[in-house]
Amino acid sequence: MTGRNILVLGGAHVDRRGRIHGETAPGASNPGSWFVEAGGGAFNAARNLARLGHAVRLIAPRGGDSDGELVAAAALAAGVEDTPFIFLDRATPSYTAIIERDGNLVIALADMELYRLFSPRRLQQRAVREAIARADAVLTDANLPEETVAAIAKAARSAGKPACGIAISPAKVARFRTALPVLTCLFMNEAEARALAEARPDDPRQWPDILRRAGLSSGVVTRGRNAAIAFDATGAAMLAPPLLEALGDVTGAGDALASGFLSARLDGQSLAASLRQGTAAALIAVRSPLAVAEELEPELLARVVALVPEAEMLA
Template sequence: MTDRVVSIFGGAHVDRRARIAGTTAPGASNPGTWFEEAGGGGFNAARNLARLGLEARMISPRGGDTAGETVTLAAEHAGVIDRPFIFLDRKTPSYTAILENDGNLVIALADMDLYRLFSPRRLQQRVMRETLSESDLIVTDANLPAETIAALIRKAASESKITAGIAISPAKVARFSACLANIGFLFMNEAEARALTEANTEDAAQWPAILRAAGLSGGVITRGGKPAIAFKGDRIVTVSPPALDRLGDVTGAGDALAAGFLSALLDGQPLETCLRTGVAAAVITVGSPLAVSEKMSREAIAEVIGLVPSAEILS
């Protein structure tokens, strides 16, 4: 266990996922199954961080409906300290995804208007100032408005807090553009990196230089089954994910990778160990039908990390 405090801002809502039973037939009715659980990039990361022994605090807008109660119960179950802004007359945001039989995403719809009400002014409230002051690490996903993200990251950086961002999607990652210089690590996939930088490269090793030129000092770029890349300053490492016989569901894998990486970072581990720990956390997650695996723990990561290849140092 650790006494480190992590405060996570952003998405805590309901995820609805449909999985197609056979081969995907676009433009037609597809047989499959339907599943619903609490989700959100920030909330997935928070629950993983709590399961890894950190004091994880979740700050997010929420509606006064049954979906909001689902999120509240999920936070309690995972050991997350839940600090929502509740709007009784609004509905809790939701994310609806259609997955192929192998777990990969076909299409998704995000109904998240409520997050627009989390304005920078809320960060001035006493409870928010105290939360920032007490935290060792501040994490935000891109579900919040760009001006709120910028105000939060800049405030945290001014207090010498470690900061991190989760890109969420190519459409939302640009919300980090105004505060890239103050983000310790930004977690994204290649599509999000392209959207952020307007660059397109076939050579994955070029991403650190491209992102540094955009103003980012540290980041992690995931690439599906291909090697993930992490950089901080001039240091660059890659880690290949182990081959898996079958994926349970890729939903939440990137959020788990961020949580595993950040937990190792708070433990003082070097960049290559942080990335291997993140990949191990993602492996645990894709082996589960849930966005946050019930098996996530430090003990599980210690067991699975033996399957993760050693990091390759590129710098």
């Protein structure tokens, strides 16, 4: 695995997760506990990529508060070069989620208003333009406004750099629509793919053709415990993840898959091998109570990859 320079722009905020201790009782008080850590799709991916040996630079909006200090400390601990846009009079964005005992998400609330201030004009700053020029790849997420996501993808394409995206949620994935023609790859789950393509195929093997018709040249669609689909301009692959007896927390699993997949692609691996490595990274993430597994590193990832079956190439 060869370390690359990766520029990440997007969500870096505070995650607050409440975990229910017993069976979930909707509409009632549920005994549980709270856990607070730094999060955000882009930031989770940035920390994973840094743990895999890449030189990662993060550019994200942040408030001048204690939550912002928590994010800064997490970036430092992960070895991410942290260069935020700081708004001293604003609150750092936050994501609050309720998790069931088995690790699955019940409901979440995202307070992301600050990200609206990350406008395309920010990309004209010399430091940002130079960061794009130095990067081997650019990664963003749908926490940013649609026009900013499109401008990031176009700036990367103009510089000859691959630009990848993380969908974040069914409500936000539409922010990638304008960017699809110039986006190198988009990572999404099946609910996000349905929202983006406005389609619900009977057979998941239809996702590559559906998303290509929507304008996306390459992407990965995860499906929870079911087989994930990856495709590019030349083919498609499907891989069913190994079953786990217990989940730590599914938060961050998709971001880990994106990190493992992107790392493999930058290392010259095939579509199928990249999907296999992304799946292995997700398996490490879901066994951890944290959004970014502290134990993730190249040697562990290689060992887990060996436990993941080969991907099936689709006709």
